[in-house]
Amino acid sequence: MKIGKENIVGLLAAVEWYLAQDHQARLADCERQVCLLQEELSEIPGVAVERAWPGEAGEPLPRTLVRLEPGAARYDRAGLIAALREGDPAIAVDPAPTGIYVNPATLGPGEMEIVAARLRALLG
Numbered sequence: 001m002k003i004g005k006e007n008i009v010g011l012l013a014a015v016e017w018y019l020a021q022d023h024q025a026r027l028a029d030c031e032r033q034v035c036l037l038q039e040e041l042s043e044i045p046g047v048a049v050e051r052a053w054p055g056e057a058g059e060p061l062p063r064t065l066v067r068l069e070p071g072a073a074r075y076d077r078a079g080l081i082a083a084l085r086e087g088d089p090a091i092a093v094d095p096a097p098t099g100i101y102v103n104p105a106t107l108g109p110g111e112m113e114i115v116a117a118r119l120r121a122l123l124g
Helices: 005-020 023-041 077-086 111-123
Strands: 047-052 063-068 094-096 099-102
Touching (some): 023 063, 077 111, 099 111
Antiparallel strands (some): 047 063, 094 099
């Protein structure tokens, strides 16, 4: 198998970028975002929110598990995922056995606040 010089340079750039990151600051920001979502959704009937660690691939960053109680929450998992994708902006989440995962590692600055507001509007 041949690999092009573009692939080698791209890999090198990705490794250099990763090594230059402040991993403690990123972890702290993810923790802050998980706490924000827990606070925003904690009082909604039929919804339980918890910190999930680690990610499904063993990522060392937390994510939020939003559990939906059947019959008590406004949406079931499939309905909530569809409602989030159909909104503006579209929001993609990971399905969980009893709800959804929201991964702050995939969000930019200020985006967790948008996700929290949308979830609160849909579930509250």
